[in-house]
Amino acid sequence: MKIKKDEVGWLLLFIAPTLILFTLFFILPILFLLASSFTNWDGISAEFVGFENYVKLFNKKSFVRAITNNLYWCITAALITVPLGLIIALLLSHRSRGWKVFRTVLFVPQVVSSAAIAMLWAAVFNAEYGLLNFILDNIGLSDYKNHNWLGNVRTANAALIGFSLCYVGYFMVIMLAKTASISEDYYDAAKIDGASQIQKDFYITAPLIKSTFFLCIILAVIFNLRQFEYVYLMTAGGPANKTQVLVVYIWNELTVQRLGRGSAAGVIMIALGAMLLLLLRRILKSETYN
Amino acid sequence: MTKDYSLNFYSIFKWVIIISFVVYAVFPFLWLVLASLKTNAELLDNPFKLPKVFQFQNYSNAIQEAGLIQLIINSLVISTCATFLNILFASMCAFAIARHIFWWKNVLFLMITAGILVPLNALIIPYYAIINFLNLYDTRIGLILVYCAVGLPVSTFILTEFFKGIPKEIEEASYLDGCNFVARYFRIMLPLALPGLATAGTFQFILCWNEFIYAMLLTSSTEIRTIQFGISYFTNEFFSDYVGMFAAVVVSILPSITVFILFQERVITGLTAGSVKG
Numbered sequence: 001m002k003i004k005k006d007e008v009g010w011l012l013l014f015i016a017p018t019l020i021l022f023t024l025f026f027i028l029p030i031l032f033l034l035a036s037s038f039t040n041w042d043g044i045s046a047e048f049v050g051f052e053n054y055v056k057l058f059n060k061k062s063f064v065r066a067i068t069n070n071l072y073w074c075i076t077a078a079l080i081t082v083p084l085g086l087i088i089a090l091l092l093s094h095r096s097r098g099w100k101v102f103r104t105v106l107f108v109p110q111v112v113s114s115a116a117i118a119m120l121w122a123a124v125f126n127a128e129y130g131l132l133n134f135i136l137d138n139i140g141l142s143d144y145k146n147h148n149w150l151g152n153v154r155t156a157n158a159a160l161i162g163f164s165l166c167y168v169g170y171f172m173v174i175m176l177a178k179t180a181s182i183s184e185d186y187y188d189a190a191k192i193d194g195a196s197q198i199q200k201d202f203y204i205t206a207p208l209i210k211s212t213f214f215l216c217i218i219l220a221v222i223f224n225l226r227q228f229e230y231v232y233l234m235t236a237g238g239p240a241n242k243t244q245v246l247v248v249y250i251w252n253e254l255t256v257q258r259l260g261r262g263s264a265a266g267v268i269m270i271a272l273g274a275m276l277l278l279l280l281r282r283i284l285k286s287e288t289y290n
Numbered sequence: 291m292t293k294d295y296s297l298n299f300y301s302i303f304k305w306v307i308i309i310s311f312v313v314y315a316v317f318p319f320l321w322l323v324l325a326s327l328k329t330n331a332e333l334l335d336n337p338f339k340l341p342k343v344f345q346f347q348n349y350s351n352a353i354q355e356a357g358l359i360q361l362i363i364n365s366l367v368i369s370t371c372a373t374f375l376n377i378l379f380a381s382m383c384a385f386a387i388a389r390h391i392f393w394w395k396n397v398l399f400l401m402i403t404a405g406i407l408v409p410l411n412a413l414i415i416p417y418y419a420i421i422n423f424l425n426l427y428d429t430r431i432g433l434i435l436v437y438c439a440v441g442l443p444v445s446t447f448i449l450t451e452f453f454k455g456i457p458k459e460i461e462e463a464s465y466l467d468g469c470n471f472v473a474r475y476f477r478i479m480l481p482l483a484l485p486g487l488a489t490a491g492t493f494q495f496i497l498c499w500n501e502f503i504y505a506m507l508l509t510s511s512t513e514i515r516t517i518q519f520g521i522s523y524f525t526n527e528f529f530s531d532y533v534g535m536f537a538a539v540v541v542s543i544l545p546s547i548t549v550f551i552l553f554q555e556r557v558i559t560g561l562t563a564g565s566v567k568g
Contacts, residue, residue: 010471011386014383015383017378017379018379018383018442019383019398021438021439022439022442025417025436036416087307088307088308091304105312111547111561113542113546114500115500116546120319123318123536129333129334131318131338169315196300197300229502229503247414254415254418263415266415269409270412273408
């Protein structure tokens, strides 16, 4: 609708709250982050120090480890969680009896807060009373009787990243929703040609929800770059920085008031996110057109 | 015959996969509930055996010890206010963008929706500084403002797409009858867009309810602490009273699960709606 002259004021007024908040909490913070990353700001005074923060960060082992760990999280999600989600979505897309119940149940971890899930799984991994050790002990793997999964340098990262597979339900639901839009005609035609269920799933359904599958990979990467609660609440980045991730790193810099250094880490994180997105777009786009 | 056989094999495979993931997703929850009904001695002795007597007083103790009622009320107040403001602002902006022609509307829409892709956790230092600058540290208003703002890109996106899908005729008729800008928004658009508002609102509410890092960053006093931030204190508060801690975690999960079971479809659409476009 074209705007009447006397309604321009209303239009601006309707946009204003969103625009002001967006400026205040998106544009301004990013500029602020960039500016303070070149200073030694400690909450009281700030001096320009050039690229010192960046150089120091990349020379810190724990910071490089944080980046690598974030990449582990992203890769695990993209290569294991999302494909598993696809398989379950394909299986539930038959809409055999009770599929809605399974969908609902698998979605539960997505509804519960990360903080609660972190407490829950910390209990599962606990050395004294944990569920995991108890099960392993009972199936004969008694070496793990008092194994501290989250406190051990060798197993902490694997335990953390491994349990995150319980988020498979979220991606499954997104892909499952997409399968509902596929026309029955394809399946009827395939049936006449004598295709088995497994052929229908992999040659009809899977290719038709490809774009949604790619979308899920992008989402998985974004989510895992932001990873904070699990690491912070379950291991706090330890033992020996083994499970460190970027946001926990920034948080630690914040608590010791090394705000300039933390800002630089933030800039690197945003740049990494942008790079990963562009890279994925490129890979996935060429896939789509081939 | 061979075809039948392969079909059977496939359906066995299917149920094995589905059931094992259901177990993976739900079993820990069930175990937590079971464990929260034991005594500490029973838990350390055998984490999986049924308790002799169900210790329901674990729950009353936990609720008192951790002040769970206060935490839940705080979360409710903050999430409700933030969701209301967020949906109000986002729908106003979406109405302006979806229904009117002005030269910078595409730039505006693109800019706001690009916000969805920003990894916001990278911005905790500036957020801390801005909230302190506004003198809103450790206030409900500060947290509400941040929650409202971080959800704006997704809400604006969902609502704009939804508004675009509503037929223009009714609005145009009312326009010709002299219905002004504000009346068109309140009387025509909002009633027609109720399902869209509900979807965006659900997404936003769950986002606020489950949020942890900003609550930890921007508040410190117990009076306004939210349930999620409160959870992180459980380990200290309960120290070696594991079952008490489990009970507290169960109580803090309960509201989310109840709401989810009651409004399954709405919650699922709400939580996946933000993913319509990358």
